[in-house]
Amino acid sequence: MTDQAQETPSTAKIGRLARWRQSDLWWSFTRSPSAIAGALILTLLILAALAAPLISPQNPFDPAQLDLWNSELPPIWQADGQWPFILGTDTQGRDMLSAILYGSRISILIGVCSVILSLTVGLSLGLVAGYFGGIVDNVLMRIGDVLLSIPTILIAILVSAVARQMLPPELRDVGSAAVLVLAITLSAWVQYARTVRAQTIVERGKEYVQAARLLKTPARRIMLNHILPNTLTPIMVAATLNFGMAILTEATLSFLGIGMPPSQPSLGTLIRLGNQFLFSGVWWVVLFPVLQLCLLVVSVNLLGDWLRDALNPKLR
Amino acid sequence: MIVFLIKRLANAVLVMLAVALMAFMIFRFAGDPVELMANEQMSQADRLELREKLGLNDPFVTQYVRFVVNAAQGDFGISYRNGQDVMTLIAERFPATIELALVATALSLLIGIPLGVLTAIHRGRWYSEGLQFVSIIGVSLPSFVVGILLILVFAVSLGLVPAFGRGDVVQIGWWSTGLLTASGRASLLLPSFALALYQITLVMRLVRAEMMEVLRSDFVKFARARGVPRWRINFRHALRNCLMPVVTMTAMNVGSLIAFALITETVFQWPGMGMLFIQAVTFLDIPVMAGYLCIVSFIFVTLNTLVDIAYAVIDPRLRDATR
DSSP: OHHHHHSOHHHHHHHHHHHHHTSHHHHHHHTOHHHHHHHHHHHHHHHHHHTHHHHSSSOTTOGGGOOGGGTTOOOTTSTTOOTTOTTOBOTTOOBHHHHHHHHHHHHHHHHHHHHHHHHHHHHHHHHHHHHHOHHHHHHHHHHHHHHHTSOHHHHHHHHHHHHHHHSOGGGHHHHHHHHHHHHHHHHHHHHHHHHHHHHHHHHHTSHHHHHHHHTTOOHHHIIIIIIHHHHHHHHHHHHHHHHHHHHHHHHHHHHTTSSSOTTSOOHHHHHHHHHTTGGGTOTHHHHHHHHHHHHHHHHHHHHHHHHHHHTOGGGO | OHHHHHHHHHHHHHHHHHHHHHHHHHHHHSSOHHHHHOOTTOOHHHHHHHHHHTTTTSOHHHHHHHHHHHHHTTOOOBOTTTOOBHHHHHHHHHHHHHHHHHHHHHHHHHHHHHHHHHHHHTTTSHHHHHHHHHHHHHHHSOHHHHHHHHIIIIIIISOOSOSSSOOSOEEETTEEESTTSHHHHHHHHHHHHHHHHHHHHHHHHHHHHHHHHHHTSHHHHHHHHHTOOHHHIIIIIIHHHHHHHHHHHHHHHHHHHHHHHHHHHHHHTOOSHHHHHHHHHHHTOHHHHHHHHHHHHHHHHHHHHHHHHHHHHHOTHHHHHOO
16 A cells, blocks of 8 residues: 555556446446446537537527528428438427537536535535534434425425526526526425435544544534545535436426526527427427437436445345 | 323424424525516515514514414415415415325326236236336436426327316316316326335335235245135235335335426416416515415325324334434
């Protein structure tokens, strides 16, 4: 261990990679076809979303690039399809592929932000509640109970509707991503807080924490350096599955018309806009965003499912 | 037991009070009710009078208590949008939502249990693995996507069933039902399946996990040794022992089905209270939003409390385990 620490950064990195490749987690990953498929698809989708400005044929937000002559073109493999509109265009001549790539960008961004925010809130509140107990614990858990006794989708809808109303009108479009992150966080943090709290109460009683307390280690340090790392296993699973949930919640809110506005469409907004043309035979404007959303969430859930089994000590 | 009952009920009442506080806060924060109700010609004096009449000048606590007392009697005020009584509006649409949620629950049991048993007893066969994979997709698909895909395939392409509305309904007292007419049943088909799909996969996975555990137990081995026929072991001995958690989960999830029905209702233009709520949200019709929130949470909390109490009646060990 000691000589490893003295190695140059680059070899230390290789050492870490080698160690990772010898771990149980990697071993079970290489033996799970669904996990590999999930990881591959997810990586591809994220890369494509990040590179959207480079690879998409058109900037769907730039009205100058939209041409009404190109509206309602079917996908390229159909008789009237036209290059470069591989997946066809919508009623305003917007290229569906570009819209979907840009839309995934927004969906993934909101998903990542809300997972990070709800993790931060949930972890810190759970640690504090579990470590100190008493009134703090009681109050926090009661609030959690109340939030859990209302269906999460209702909380998200209410928060998003009310928060947007409180913004000044000129900020409503710009602020809608932030409002969505807030709404999803408020409905998701309880789960993390509960998991961490339960684990913290268990860890608090163990000898290493008592030893640290005897040494007068500050409470903050005990919580962050000693207890937190031991609660992360179940949290990793919850965070992965919640990433999928967050993307779904965002899509649902946008679909219901209380999420991202049509000027910055996420996948949910695209589905809502396309849904209006469901009966006019323009099926591609709704089907492709739907498929992309499903692909995204299914790949996240495949990873999450595998992670849950791989990290479960009972199943080893 | 009585202590447990009181504790559990007190908890439920506390949660409802908190929900009412949330509903009340929406009133306070989302816009000024006077501005939303008043028309342009109203003078400043009239506005002040309206403010006094609505009791908006009273202290916070007084207003909250008044809100709770009124809400407990089913009075949520009148809709900002069309001036109708909120409770009447919700009551009109209540049967449509409940019918949808109950049919979806029935579907989830009728489809989910057999599939769960099948995948448990034929573990490793291609079709069980396939079903297991499909169930992950079922969990991942948001219900509005399921709805849209169902409409695309069965209503637009094949034209088999209607894609929106409730069809003809029959009025029985204050309850309206679509189950008694052919068009009502046909319209119910797609929405209830779209709503049920998530629940079907949950039931299937739960039954599968429970069955696999029970099939390993001694009494099943003993039954096999006695030469009891396979199907009898699977469906009489094993399945019966799995049903308790399934029933619990189903009972608790009826509440979330009612809440999630609002998405299905929007997709299928189903005239239930969920659609009423979404319309209220887009127009910021706060009394309707508050009323819906309180009623759905009430159903949710009542179901959870009943399930908890039923469990305590069945299993005395749980009575002490609660805080």
